[in-house]
Amino acid sequence: MGANHDDHHDAADPHGRALRLGIGGPVGSGKTALVAALCRSLGPSMRLGVVTNDIYTTEDAEFLRRAGVLDPERILAVQTGCCPHTAIRDDIAANIDAVETLEERFGPLDLVIVESGGDNLTATFSRGLADRQIFVLDVSGGDKVPRKGGPGVTTADLLVINKTDLAPLVGADLTVMSRDAAAVREGRPVLFTSIREDRSAHSVAEWVTSLVGSWHHQNDHTHDHSAPTNA
Amino acid sequence: MQNDRRKGGMRGSPDAALLLLADSRLPAGGHAHSGGAEEAVRLGTITGPEDLARFLRGRLATAGLVSAALAAAACELASAGHDEQAAAHDEQTGGRDGQSDDPAGRWRQLDAEADARTASPAQREASRVQGRLLIRSARRIWPSPVLDLLAKAVPNGVHHPIALGAAAASAGCDPYQSALAAAYNAVTGPATAAVRLLGLDPVTVHRLLADLAPALNDAAHAACASLIDDVVMEPGAADPFGPYGTANGDAKGSTRGPGWPALPGHAAPALDLLAEGHHSNTMKLFVS
Ligand SMILES: Nc1nc2c(ncn2[C@@H]2O[C@H](COP(=O)(O)OP(=O)(O)OP(=O)(O)O)[C@@H](O)[C@H]2O)c(=O)[nH]1
Numbered sequence: 001m002g003a004n005h006d007d008h009h010d011a012a013d014p015h016g017r018a019l020r021l022g023i024g025g026p027v028g029s030g031k032t033a034l035v036a037a038l039c040r041s042l043g044p045s046m047r048l049g050v051v052t053n054d055i056y057t058t059e060d061a062e063f064l065r066r067a068g069v070l071d072p073e074r075i076l077a078v079q080t081g082c083c084p085h086t087a088i089r090d091d092i093a094a095n096i097d098a099v100e101t102l103e104e105r106f107g108p109l110d111l112v113i114v115e116s117g118g119d120n121l122t123a124t125f126s127r128g129l130a131d132r133q134i135f136v137l138d139v140s141g142g143d144k145v146p147r148k149g150g151p152g153v154t155t156a157d158l159l160v161i162n163k164t165d166l167a168p169l170v171g172a173d174l175t176v177m178s179r180d181a182a183a184v185r186e187g188r189p190v191l192f193t194s195i196r197e198d199r200s201a202h203s204v205a206e207w208v209t210s211l212v213g214s215w216h217h218q219n220d221h222t223h224d225h226s227a228p229t230n231a
Numbered sequence: 232m233q234n235d236r237r238k239g240g241m242r243g244s245p246d247a248a249l250l251l252l253a254d255s256r257l258p259a260g261g262h263a264h265s266g267g268a269e270e271a272v273r274l275g276t277i278t279g280p281e282d283l284a285r286f287l288r289g290r291l292a293t294a295g296l297v298s299a300a301l302a303a304a305a306c307e308l309a310s311a312g313h314d315e316q317a318a319a320h321d322e323q324t325g326g327r328d329g330q331s332d333d334p335a336g337r338w339r340q341l342d343a344e345a346d347a348r349t350a351s352p353a354q355r356e357a358s359r360v361q362g363r364l365l366i367r368s369a370r371r372i373w374p375s376p377v378l379d380l381l382a383k384a385v386p387n388g389v390h391h392p393i394a395l396g397a398a399a400a401s402a403g404c405d406p407y408q409s410a411l412a413a414a415y416n417a418v419t420g421p422a423t424a425a426v427r428l429l430g431l432d433p434v435t436v437h438r439l440l441a442d443l444a445p446a447l448n449d450a451a452h453a454a455c456a457s458l459i460d461d462v463v464m465e466p467g468a469a470d471p472f473g474p475y476g477t478a479n480g481d482a483k484g485s486t487r488g489p490g491w492p493a494l495p496g497h498a499a500p501a502l503d504l505l506a507e508g509h510h511s512n513t514m515k516l517f518v519s
Pocket residue numbers: 025026027028029030031032033034060116117118119162163164165166193194195196197
């Protein structure tokens with residue numbers, strides 16, 4: 001026994017599975033709005049699944065289902081027991097279960113998006129859960145936030161600064177935010193959005209599209225050179 | 232002696248393995264379950280340390296003891312699985328009845344024993360989800376054929392105490408340690424949830440848990456004692472437990488049936504009601 005041919009519960013084997021994209025950031029910054037925007041712009045060309053991590057209700061999952069941007073059955077909600085960061089970083093079991101459930105039911109998928117519950121600046125996704133991650137800030141939190149850093153701001157594969165439409169109202173200086181973010185991110189990309197005005201978040205959608213493209217290419221490539229599976 | 236088998240682990244350092252298994256940091260989804268504490272807090276049944284202490288004692292004496300016994304039985308079954316695999320290589324063994332070839336069926340039977348002891352549908356669901364998550368993590372942490380078998384035998388998730396017993400066996404723990412881990416789990420999850428929900432002093436709550444330590448040991452002993460009440464049948468006697476009752480042949484030639492139907496079945500109607508109430512509440516932080 002021991003050889004375990006059809007085990008999909010084993011350590012993440014990227015062959016053929018969907019890219020797992022984590023979307024994190026503080027409460028209310030626009031994570032769900034971004035997920036909806038990505039579903040709108042990528043839905044027609046990609047096979048998608050979404051996992052939400054709501055804090056107290058299934059509000060985000062319900063919002064996305066009502067928005068009609070994706071087949072409601074492809075949206076699963078995970079409950080996090082007072083600790084949203086635990087569920088994406090320290091004990092990712094329930095989220096992995098949800099992602100694999102989506103892949104089993106609707107697979108193969110191209111992209112599974114996992115939205116974290118709104119949390120603080122230190123909350124990032126475990127690599128065991130997300131292959132890539134986006135951190136979403138909004139300008140109304142003040143233009144000091146990028147300077148404050150924290151692993152979300154400094155290490156996310158993409159930093160999105162949302163609600164630029166509000167900048168004049170809250171006196172946020174976008175050039176300051178841009179400069180400070182660049183200073184702590186060592187060249188990793190930053191995009192400014194106003195999802196209120198651009199409901200398909202096209203700049204972020206473009207970034208995700210190229211990510212998914214290179215993910216598949218990379219895995220096809222690996223696959224060509226690997227030993228036969230099910231050995 | 233049966234007791235010798237109950238003490239033996241498959242891998243060394245069972246005490247350290249037990250610590251890993253019982254640690255709340257084990258990444259197996261347990262942090263999101265309150266074991267009824269969230270609903271009890273909402274209803275005003277738990278408002279402070281005194282209420283919590285009573286809640287935990289009651290939970291340990293009922294659901295905790297049942298979980299402990301199921302975990303011990305699962306650990307025993309998992310260990311027996313290893314013995315049998317070894318024996319299967321021995322052509323001289325012979326004489327085994329056909330049921331030995333259906334280990335998956337025995338796991339389903341033990342799972343049905345857990346089902347029979349879990350009245351609330353919400354609790355069943357919570358238990359199966361936690362069992363599924365634990366098996367998934369345990370298969371990577373302590374890989375073993377028995378965990379692979381169990382995952383296939385009950386693909387939607389085996390009950391949590393059974394997953395715990397099987398994981399414990401794979402980690403090298405014995406049935407007593409499995410029972411202890413299950414009893415410990417039964418009180419620490421709700422205790423932590425109460426700390427978070429009510430802002431209780433965590434040191435006060437840990438003191439409550441320390442006070443419960445002797446009761447945890449007692450529960451684990453009682454769980455193991457319930458395993459010893461296996462049914463011994465003379466050769467040729469009718470098997471009261473159906474196809475699974477004759478799985479373990481003993482050295483004397485009589486047939487030993489697992490005494491699973493006689494495992495503790497203490498009910499806790501209040502916990503069942505809390506679980507159901509929690510399930511239908513749409514404003515909640517915990518899964519159960
Ligand atoms: N003005 C403005 N409002 C926005 C923008 N994007 C999102 N919002 C609004 O901000 C609020 C919060 O957006 P969500 O997408 O729910 O934020 P979230 O990060 O998912 O929030 P949590 O999941 O609760 O942490 C909603 O009322 C959105 O309509 C934007 O670009 N501009």
